Amino acid sequence: MDAVILLTLTGLGLAALYFLVASGLSLVFGLADVLNFAHGLFLGVGAYATWWAAGNLPGAGPDGLGFVVAVAFGVAAGTLMAVLVELVLIRPLYSRTIEQVLVTVGLSLAGVALLQATWGADARPFPRPEWTRQVTTILGAQVPNGGLLLIVAAVLVLGAILAFLQWTRYGLIIRAGVENREMVTALGIDVRKAFTLVFAIGGAAAALAGALGSVYFGTVSPQQGGSLLIFAFIVVVIGGMGSVVGSAYAAVAVGLLQQFVNYYGTSGLGDICVVALLAVVLLLRPQGIAGKVATA
Amino acid sequence: MTEVKSPEAPSAAVPSELTTESTRWSRLRPFLPLAVLAVALILPYSTLHLPGIFEGALNSPGTLQLLAVCLVFGGLAAGYDLLFGRTGMLSFGHALYFAAGVYGTDILITRAGLPLWQAAPLAIVGGTILAGLIGAVALRTVGIAFAMVTLAFAQVGAILVARDFGGLTGGEEGLPLDVSGVPAGLVGVANTVNLYWLALAYLVVVVFVVHRVSGSPTGRVLAGLRDDERRIGVLGLDPYRFKLVAFTLAGGLAAAGGVVYCLIVGGASPHITSSELTLSLLVMVVLGGPGTRWGPVLGGILYMYLDHRLVSVGSSGAIDALPAFLSRPLSQPLFVLGTVFILAVYFFPGGLASLAPRLTLLRNALSPRRRG
Numbered sequence: 001m002d003a004v005i006l007l008t009l010t011g012l013g014l015a016a017l018y019f020l021v022a023s024g025l026s027l028v029f030g031l032a033d034v035l036n037f038a039h040g041l042f043l044g045v046g047a048y049a050t051w052w053a054a055g056n057l058p059g060a061g062p063d064g065l066g067f068v069v070a071v072a073f074g075v076a077a078g079t080l081m082a083v084l085v086e087l088v089l090i091r092p093l094y095s096r097t098i099e100q101v102l103v104t105v106g107l108s109l110a111g112v113a114l115l116q117a118t119w120g121a122d123a124r125p126f127p128r129p130e131w132t133r134q135v136t137t138i139l140g141a142q143v144p145n146g147g148l149l150l151i152v153a154a155v156l157v158l159g160a161i162l163a164f165l166q167w168t169r170y171g172l173i174i175r176a177g178v179e180n181r182e183m184v185t186a187l188g189i190d191v192r193k194a195f196t197l198v199f200a201i202g203g204a205a206a207a208l209a210g211a212l213g214s215v216y217f218g219t220v221s222p223q224q225g226g227s228l229l230i231f232a233f234i235v236v237v238i239g240g241m242g243s244v245v246g247s248a249y250a251a252v253a254v255g256l257l258q259q260f261v262n263y264y265g266t267s268g269l270g271d272i273c274v275v276a277l278l279a280v281v282l283l284l285r286p287q288g289i290a291g292k293v294a295t296a
Numbered sequence: 297m298t299e300v301k302s303p304e305a306p307s308a309a310v311p312s313e314l315t316t317e318s319t320r321w322s323r324l325r326p327f328l329p330l331a332v333l334a335v336a337l338i339l340p341y342s343t344l345h346l347p348g349i350f351e352g353a354l355n356s357p358g359t360l361q362l363l364a365v366c367l368v369f370g371g372l373a374a375g376y377d378l379l380f381g382r383t384g385m386l387s388f389g390h391a392l393y394f395a396a397g398v399y400g401t402d403i404l405i406t407r408a409g410l411p412l413w414q415a416a417p418l419a420i421v422g423g424t425i426l427a428g429l430i431g432a433v434a435l436r437t438v439g440i441a442f443a444m445v446t447l448a449f450a451q452v453g454a455i456l457v458a459r460d461f462g463g464l465t466g467g468e469e470g471l472p473l474d475v476s477g478v479p480a481g482l483v484g485v486a487n488t489v490n491l492y493w494l495a496l497a498y499l500v501v502v503v504f505v506v507h508r509v510s511g512s513p514t515g516r517v518l519a520g521l522r523d524d525e526r527r528i529g530v531l532g533l534d535p536y537r538f539k540l541v542a543f544t545l546a547g548g549l550a551a552a553g554g555v556v557y558c559l560i561v562g563g564a565s566p567h568i569t570s571s572e573l574t575l576s577l578l579v580m581v582v583l584g585g586p587g588t589r590w591g592p593v594l595g596g597i598l599y600m601y602l603d604h605r606l607v608s609v610g611s612s613g614a615i616d617a618l619p620a621f622l623s624r625p626l627s628q629p630l631f632v633l634g635t636v637f638i639l640a641v642y643f644f645p646g647g648l649a650s651l652a653p654r655l656t657l658l659r660n661a662l663s664p665r666r667r668g
Binding site: 029033035037089092093097098099101102103105106107108109110111112113114116117118226230233234236237266267268271272275278279282283 | 386433436437439440441443444445447448449451452455456458459461571572575576578579582624625627628629630631633634635637638641642645
């Protein structure tokens with residue numbers, strides 16, 4: 001029983017990480033039709049900026065309020081990066097989907113290499129508050145606090161994004177744009193501003209995932225984003241393009257499946273089950289759990 | 297898709313009515329590939345030193361191995377272009393079929409003890425069947441979703457290899473090739489030249505196959521799929537079948553490349569299964585010029601060459617002398633290549649292959665003025 005609870009909670013922690021990466025990807029893809037390979041880079045930037053701030057920024061540190069400041073700095077760096085990428089690189093290629101993908105591919109290669117050039121290819125120990133190293137006993141299971149932190153953060157982000165989409169004017173534009181972009185443009189609304197906005201949201205969420213994921217793993221490395229990104233893609237496809245709620249459901253399904261099968265089966269089998277799940281979803285319901293049909 | 301290709305198709309020859317010089321050139325042009333092939337064939341007999349370009353003499357084993365790897369990747373890029381440039385399918389899982397060739401050969405020879413002449417066909421057939429099966433599922437989606445699905449399947453391959461199920465693949469450390477199953481002429485440093493010729497033969501075969509396919513009626517359907525898939529459907533042809541044919545064929549070519557690569561490198565290592573390999577194939581094709589005959593080949597050769605050479609250039613004195621904020625990024629080949637790639641997408645949408653027609657246009661635009 002302990003094992004089941006522990007696996008459920010660590011699986012949910014993993015799901016939280018996937019959701020933080022996938023929510024931005026899903027919104028960006030749903031609205032702007034951009035498959036963003038550079039999303040892993042935003043995650044890396046967030047993680048490294050947090051790591052750097054904890055050591056160098058005045059007022060920030062590895063503990064207490066200083067840690068909050070460091071994470072805020074990381075999220076700000078990720079957001080800034082995402083906005084710059086959208087404005088400088090993606091915007092000139094508007095409506096040329098393949099070129100946009102190519103540019104983000106190039107950016108992910110160059111960006112990760114740049115991180116590697118600056119801070120080395122090896123994983124570095126990540127400064128984290130003392131309490132995240134400890135465990136909390138929940139119903140007899142010893143759950144690492146870093147995972148719980150991820151879950152709480154993901155739930156907060158989910159709530160914030162949903163509230164934003166539901167109750168603000170820009171949220172309305174984004175929701176309408178995902179549904180039918182041409183119609184929104186025809187009504188005289190500048191959808192491109194919304195593009196920048198979803199990139200910013202996605203960048204912020206990914207940077208948060210980078211910072212808190214590094215807390216969870218205890219290290220930060222340039223390749224971290226890339227390996228998460230593939231599973232985030234899977235979550236986006238299963239959840240349905242453009243649907244934040246769909247991404248949340250899919251992230252939970254993928255995280256739990258992966259964790260349980262990897263524990264009870266052979267290690268690595270869970271990852272394969274996730275891809276099998278993807279194949280089944282695509283064959284039975286190509287538009288994902290909740291989303292528009294996944295076409296280019 | 298069509299935007300990738302520049303409207304002035306590079307194969308459309310130079311406007312030849314201009315000068316006698318250019319007519320002579322256009323008459324000689326079809327023989328240029330043969331001349332290059334002849335040079336490539338006799339290259340290993342040359343002891344020429346090209347300082348700065350290669351470290352040793354041209355016929356030194358190190359240089360020949362580098363050239364062989366470059367040639368294999370030229371062939372791989374040409375095969376990938378059959379999907380991306382000629383059919384308009386953005387597959388992110390091409391590394392899987394290449395890896396199937398590499399690991400298939402390696403496992404069949406090293407673990408099962410088969411001789412090369414049995415292992416190689418089995419690996420190629422296996423890789424082709426794998427591509428056919430995965431293509432059959434993945435092609436139910438189109439566009440970006442197709443890219444993601446192929447990526448996911450390739451990830452399964454990477455996981456299978458890295459986790460070392462059944463102790464077959466050697467996991468993270470890779471699997472060195474047991475050379476007792478390989479003919480003696482393909483083993484050892486002294487015989488690198490044979491591997492070089494093998495790689496050259498592979499490249500020639502791929503270019504020939506891609507050329508024949510794209511010139512055939514099937515190839516015209518593939519080009520039609522790239523430009524407007526619905527129209528092909530309206531004409532009564534089944535897009536799914538044609539795409540599956542292209543996908544399977546490209547997978548088979550990649551598997552064959554894997555066999556050659558396995559022999560050149562003398563084993564298999566898990567990094568060839570990573571999605572980064574597919575991404576670099578994409579970079580090669582786009583840098584070279586998608587949908588052209590020689591562009592992807594050139595792109596593949598150049599990319600692999602730079603990838604190898606930039607490492608040693610990056611650690612050389614000239615780069616080290618620069619301030620740290622410049623020298624560190626420049627010592628990362630992927631940073632340089634990624635940046636060049638981004639610039640190419642913006643400023644050279646047709647890649648290297650579009651350079652010649654562009655220069656011709658420029659020259660034609662300038663020459664009357666010079667005369668007058």
